[in-house]
Amino acid sequence: MAATSRPAATPDARSSQELAAALRGAAARAAEIAGRGLALVFAHLPGPGTPPPLPPLRAAAGFDAPATALAAANALGPAVCEAIEAGSERILPAPAALGPGAVGGAWIAPLDFEGRVHGALLVGSRAPLAPEARQQLQLLARSIAIRLDHAQLALRVADLEAQLASRAKEEDRSDEILKLSEALFAQDIELLRNNEKLGKIEKLKNDFIEKMSRELRTPLNAIIEAVISVLANENEHLSDGSKAALRQALNDGTSFLRTLQNILDLWRIKQGELPVELHEVNFREVVEEAIFSVQDALEGKDVEIHREYREPLPKVRTDLAKVNQILFLLLDNAVKFTPRGRIDITAGVEDGYLHCEVRDTGIGICPDDQQFIFDEFYQVDDLASTKYRGSGLGLALVRDLLILLEGEIELASEVGQGTQVRFRIPVELVSRS
Structure with missing residues (x-):
């Protein structure tokens, strides 16, 4: 009996929705890491056919409207293609296509996992990226690449399983499925490790904010109390110049203390640790x-x-x-x-x-x-x-x-x-x- 050709497998609706949600979440996270900047995720999704040189825009964050994000993606397409072809990161100095949200420049990284390139992550910021932020974005780009590669391999496994089910003897196909399944398992482990690194960075940031607040507020409160005490108890013995200097020191100290509290409150809100009390x-x-x-x-x-x-x-x-x-x-x-x-x-x-x-x-x-x-x-x-x-x-x-x-x-x-x-x-x- 003549063999019949079967269409290549396509991702099911649930998998596609989960992948799309993951890409949107990654874009939002990238924009947050960049200090409420801008983020564009270009990606080839799993499926049959030859992908175009410029991966389609799949997710964006920080833009005022989808049309604005799409226009920026189209304008920066050549730069994204160059980064993908070179297989390395690129820095663009304040690209006009991103407007005031990227006056600090734009960073592009290919979404590459083990030589397989699935797209690119582009991030714009209002200030040059700090080394810590760039490290987090690199980890995030790797996580996105693993996720896309995982989806592509999962689709390949499903395709081979479907072919195997329709044929009587396909030992070599069975071996290929086994190898791909092992690769998927290895990717699961790699993704967990990558997410663990991001989690450790977040914990370090949390600990730093808490420690900075405690270490700075304690001596600052003591200084403020000392100035108040001098102004209250030694007022008649102080010259007008000394009083003015002490009042200025008190104002500066109080302002600095308020800024520290604002930083801490902002951080607690982001971590969901500032409860509402009626x-x-x-x-x-x-x-x-x-x-x-x-x-x-x-x-x-x-x-x-x-x-x-x-x-x-x-x-x-x-x-x-x-x-x-x-x-x-x-x-x-x-x-x-x-x-x-x-x-x-x-x-x-x-x-x-x-x-x-x-x-x-x-x-x-x-x-x-x-x-x-x-x-x-x-x-x-x-x-x-x-x-x-x-x-x-x-x-x-x-x-x-x-x-x-x-x-x-x-x-x-x-x-x-x-x-x-x-x-x-x-x-x-x-x-x-």
Whole structure:
């Protein structure tokens, strides 16, 4: 009987969905490693036929729209092909196709496992990649390559098993299936080892953040307490210059301590270690506390703070500490970037939400910067961190705290006219008193 040809095996729907989800997760992880950068994953998926020189775009992260990611992938296709053909990493200096999200450059790595190339990983960052970040991305690229190679071999095994089932005597095919199965098992082990390395890096980062916070905060608290003690007990014996110097040291120390706390809070949120604790909250008191906390920053400035409450403003149930922190960070930012003029705080409760708006007449933010203003360590220009003494963490923490509270935030700004930030969070009504 004549032998009949059979179509090559194709991946089942579940396997394809799992692989697609893994590639999307890898893109998101790559963008995160790059400091909330941009990531593109180009990959040949398992299947029959000859793959094209440029693997199709399979996943992206950090872009404002799929069309933007696709346009960037098309523009950078030649560079990706060159990296794949050379079999080595490439660095592109601030490619225009990636826009402001990659002013620090782009890094391309082939997705290669044991000489079999399945695509490429491209990552754009706002600052040059640190060696630690590059090492993590290399491990991630290897994990993606193993996953793709595993899928390709699994499809080959399925194809051979189907052929073997339709033929009576295929000992050589049986041997090939056995070899491929052994290769799949070896890849499973390699993938586990690779993921274990990534896990160890994450643990080292966790330990470093915790240790840095503890080791720096303890002596810093002692210094702050000592300065306060001198100002309180030796005030009459100090010259005006000494008092001014001590107050400046106190302000600097307090600001540094707050930055450390912001770093720690951001890290805890990312690790899921900052729980939400509900309390009865009088938002009027939250506003007054925030205004009191920025009095030192207001000193010497011709800036007035006004508050307006939409009545009735009942007590609500939410996380007091986080709401306090959100409003303080927004108000502190408004004071920092408002040399003169006024700041208005408006608040109310409506339809189960606490609404708040902080509006200033400060320097404003240009449209190009507004899309990145909630990113960690982002400054509107190179001089901002020194001129306005900011770390670029405040608004990033505001965003993450609001996400934690299932809230929303929006920003509108015009250069030279000021900035308006609105947020709302779901709350439970306590009383209308």
